[in-house]
Amino acid sequence: MENFEPVIIAFCCHYCAYTAADMAGSQRLPYPANVKIIRIPCSGKVDALHIIKAFENGADGVYVAGCLEGDCHFKNGNEKAARRITYVRNYLEEIGIESERLMMVTMSAGMGYRFAQTATEITEKIRKLGPSPIKIAIAQ
Amino acid sequence: MAVASVIKAQPLVDQTLPINKNILVVGGGISGMTSALRLADQGFQVYLAEKSNELGGVAKNIFKTLEGDDVQPFIAGLISQVKEHEYIQVITGAIIVDHSGMPGMFKTGMQIGPQMFYRQINHGVTVLATGAIPNPTKEYALESCKAVRTQLETHKVIAKTPDTVKEWDNIVMIQCVGSRTADNPNCSRICCQTAIKNALAILEINPKARIFVLYRDMRTYGFQEEYYQKAREKGVIFVKYSQDTPPTVKPEGEQVEVTFTDAILGQKITVTADSLCLSTGLIADNDSSEELAMIFKLPRTADGYFLEDHVKLRPVDLPVPGFFVAGTAHSPKLIKESISQANAVAARAQTMLARDSINLGAAAARVDSKLCASCLICVRTCPFDVPFINADGYSEIDPAKCHGCGMCVSECPAKAIQLMQFEDDKILAQLEEIFEKVNA
Numbered sequence: 220m221e222n223f224e225p226v227i228i229a230f231c232c233h234y235c236a237y238t239a240a241d242m243a244g245s246q247r248l249p250y251p252a253n254v255k256i257i258r259i260p261c262s263g264k265v266d267a268l269h270i271i272k273a274f275e276n277g278a279d280g281v282y283v284a285g286c287l288e289g290d291c292h293f294k295n296g297n298e299k300a301a302r303r304i305t306y307v308r309n310y311l312e313e314i315g316i317e318s319e320r321l322m323m324v325t326m327s328a329g330m331g332y333r334f335a336q337t338a339t340e341i342t343e344k345i346r347k348l349g350p351s352p353i354k355i356a357i358a359q
Numbered sequence: 360m361a362v363a364s365v366i367k368a369q370p371l372v373d374q375t376l377p378i379n380k381n382i383l384v385v386g387g388g389i390s391g392m393t394s395a396l397r398l399a400d401q402g403f404q405v406y407l408a409e410k411s412n413e414l415g416g417v418a419k420n421i422f423k424t425l426e427g428d429d430v431q432p433f434i435a436g437l438i439s440q441v442k443e444h445e446y447i448q449v450i451t452g453a454i455i456v457d458h459s460g461m462p463g464m465f466k467t468g469m470q471i472g473p474q475m476f477y478r479q480i481n482h483g484v485t486v487l488a489t490g491a492i493p494n495p496t497k498e499y500a501l502e503s504c505k506a507v508r509t510q511l512e513t514h515k516v517i518a519k520t521p522d523t524v525k526e527w528d529n530i531v532m533i534q535c536v537g538s539r540t541a542d543n544p545n546c547s548r549i550c551c552q553t554a555i556k557n558a559l560a561i562l563e564i565n566p567k568a569r570i571f572v573l574y575r576d577m578r579t580y581g582f583q584e585e586y587y588q589k590a591r592e593k594g595v596i597f598v599k600y601s602q603d604t605p606p607t608v609k610p611e612g613e614q615v616e617v618t619f620t621d622a623i624l625g626q627k628i629t630v631t632a633d634s635l636c637l638s639t640g641l642i643a644d645n646d647s648s649e650e651l652a653m654i655f656k657l658p659r660t661a662d663g664y665f666l667e668d669h670v671k672l673r674p675v676d677l678p679v680p681g682f683f684v685a686g687t688a689h690s691p692k693l694i695k696e697s698i699s700q701a702n703a704v705a706a707r708a709q710t711m712l713a714r715d716s717i718n719l720g721a722a723a724a725r726v727d728s729k730l731c732a733s734c735l736i737c738v739r740t741c742p743f744d745v746p747f748i749n750a751d752g753y754s755e756i757d758p759a760k761c762h763g764c765g766m767c768v769s770e771c772p773a774k775a776i777q778l779m780q781f782e783d784d785k786i787l788a789q790l791e792e793i794f795e796k797v798n799a
């Protein structure tokens with residue numbers, strides 16, 4: 220595990236974070252290639268199953284990016300997502316994965332800078348945490 | 360990754376809905392009026408809702424463009440055409456208060472006039488043309504000293520009382536006042552050309568006037584460059600200042616002392632100016648745009664302007680089907696740029712209005728009744744109350760009513776619901792593919 224490059228899955232809501240990623244691109248803001256984006260229609264669509272599968276496959280970190288509080292295109296999907304993330308974090312601790320590896324972040328579609336900054340910060344945080352226990356187990 | 364997901368794709372059926380061909384235009388400035396006229400000329404009924412008591416917007420304070428065109432006769436012409444048009448209904452004093460419905464069939468409620476009487480309008484297309492406002496910054500003794508004016512006020516003096524301009528010996532203009540700062544990082548786009556427009560007009564009236572333009576960067580884009588050149592030839596002095604060492608201003612009776620550093624001489628210069636013109640630019644009207652963004656569920660940029668669906672591919676569309684944006688509600692723009700965008704909006708809207716139904720894509724949730732346990736979780740989760748338990752005792756989702764968020768899908772304990780286009784197996788296939796590459 221020297222030269223550890225974390226793999227991070229970002230579930231991005233179409234109405235905010237996914238557009239913000241586009242915005243970051245048009246503003247020529249770089250962000251680490253470690254972050255792999257999966258587009259979803261609303262952060263409330265992210266299933267506990269998707270998150271767990273990502274870790275099972277060897278993700279070192281996962282985050283769900285939804286709209287700012289009160290701004291959800293579908294009323295309250297972001298609140299539902301936040302609650303689900305809290306639930307899955309507890310579950311991760313139970314099975315021996317650090318809950319810090321899973322995060323919920325919020326931003327608006329215009330926040331290209333915030334998107335790039337969040338992606339960079341999360342990558343650095345996960346890099347410090349090191350490879351996920353599952354990834355280490357897969358490697359052995 | 361994308362390919363892995365496409366492999367799992369299933370045939371989809373687009374949802375279509377009938378479309379109400381009425382148009383609601385919000386904002387009666389140049390952009391709103393232009394879009395309204397273009398669409399009404401095609402025979403569509405337009406409702407033009409304006410917050411204030413009259414049409415015209417910011418451009419009522421602009422007399423000439425850089426190229427020398429007269430703005431006031433143009434606006435007066437627009438206003439009378441709009442008011443007289445058989446297919447345009449102008450509603451002034453209108454405040455948008457609520458909004459519901461779905462693409463193709465929206466209902467927007469507004470309170471009108473001092474009595475605040477409530478009216479609801481049914482429409483299929485919405486054009487947002489709510490503009491921007493002059494930046495209300497108060498820097499450089501703008502409020503306390505009579506010799507200090509905004510460029511807009513200077514423009515008025517030039518147009519209305521040219522004799523005043525004849526008495527000005529020294530004029531200083533400061534660019535980027537309240538723009539490109541930490542508080543407002545946006546460039547107002549119009550100020551460079553406005554300064555040059557006013558400088559040339561001042562020299563026309565008073566050829567002996569000495570004009571200093573203190574700038575951070577001059578951006579006279581496109582053919583405006585010719586006017587910049589002309590201003591230099593006529594002797595307008597352009598001096599660059601840096602954001603860290605802005606000019607300082609001291610009122611001196613009827614005049615004002617402006618001190619700045621000349622980078623070439625490397626020393627401070629003080630000019631006693633008869634008029635100090637501040638290029639204060641424009642900002643989004645945050646109160647207005649925030650409220651509309653909440654009511655219509657539309658995204659805005661960090662500076663408060665409405666954000667288009669895609670900068671290059673869908674530059675006048677907003678993410679909600681049937682919503683468009685024109686003029687300075689979208690970003691700072693010149694009058695002619697606002698007009699171009701308003702025309703683009705009318706053209707885009709007609710591509711929808713030419714049909715009898717609106718195509719909503721296929722992202723709707725579908726229940727597999729074999730798996731459904733009728734637990735009611737989807738019924739409780741849906742933010743729009745779409746799922747119901749049908750006569751057979753299973754959950755049913757009307758695809759025409761479904762907004763396609765997928766919240767019921769993630770909550771369903773039996774995994775009996777799939778959101779078309781975002782099915783679980785497609786998402787999982789993307790995950791597998793990512794790790795196949797990484798773990799290889």
Ligand SMILES: Cc1cc2nc3c(=O)[nH]c(=O)nc-3n(C[C@H](O)[C@H](O)[C@H](O)COP(=O)(O)OP(=O)(O)OC[C@H]3O[C@@H](n4cnc5c(N)ncnc54)[C@H](O)[C@@H]3O)c2cc1C
Pocket residue numbers: 385386387388389390391392408409410411413414415416417418421423424425453454455488489490491492493494511549553556639640641647651685686687688692693694695697
């Ligand atoms: C200080 C300044 C100087 C300028 N100088 C120049 C120049 O020299 N040359 C040039 O070409 N252009 C100039 N412009 C730009 C020009 O004014 C704009 O391009 C043009 O006026 C934009 O028209 P609009 O219809 O998009 O917006 P506006 O003219 O701002 O009109 C918007 C309308 O919407 C209404 N409205 C706002 N909120 C609501 C709401 N919630 N509900 C209903 N109605 C609402 C407003 O009352 C207003 O009538 C300048 C702009 C400013 C601010």
